[in-house]
Amino acid sequence: AQRVTQPEKLLSVFKGAPVELKCNYSYSGSPELFWYVQYSRQRLQLLLRHISRESIKGFTADLNKGETSFHLKKPFAQEEDSAMYYCALKPQGTSGTYKYIFGTGTRLKVLA
């Protein structure tokens, strides 16, 4: 079964502390993995995609096929990072279409 699991509903860290938002997936092929962020009262926005291996707003995520994980990390959290974070999987062979499978999301709260 295709599934994305985000085990933490809420993660609270202090400003300046490292952050790791966990994402595990279940998929038999080679999926594309994404992280979307939703700031308060705003739309879902793409934060990262694994194929580009980029760093956005200090966040990075590495696809670990052995552990089927795509954890999101940031070495020093900022208050403005407080938001809802969703891990999403796009199945292989769906080029051009974005039938994402989303996780349940993790709310990150960065405390002053």
Next chain:
Amino acid sequence: EPEVTQTPSHQVTQMGQEVILRCVPISNHLYFYWYRQILGQKVEFLVSFYNNEISEKSEIFDDQFSVERPDGSNFTLKIRSTKLEDSAMYFCASSSQMATEAFFGQGTRLTVV
């Protein structure tokens, strides 16, 4: 920067009534989607639409649901006879053939009473 826009932002309707949720995708995009998120649950795929027809739909997207691109700019989701369990946030999204992401609208909160 181009955005996907959705109207209304909040819709309240009585059970059994028909609702139409409207979306204006980004103008040069070719693929269109509806997702929904029941409060406290995950964002779920409903349907994708390309070349004026449904390309894929989930088991949630039953005969009560339909989508249409009536005029080349709007993309609508119709729910014929709403049920209480249809209460959710509905997100429209669009993508271009060459893009590596889908762009989401801000959502329409549907409340069925």
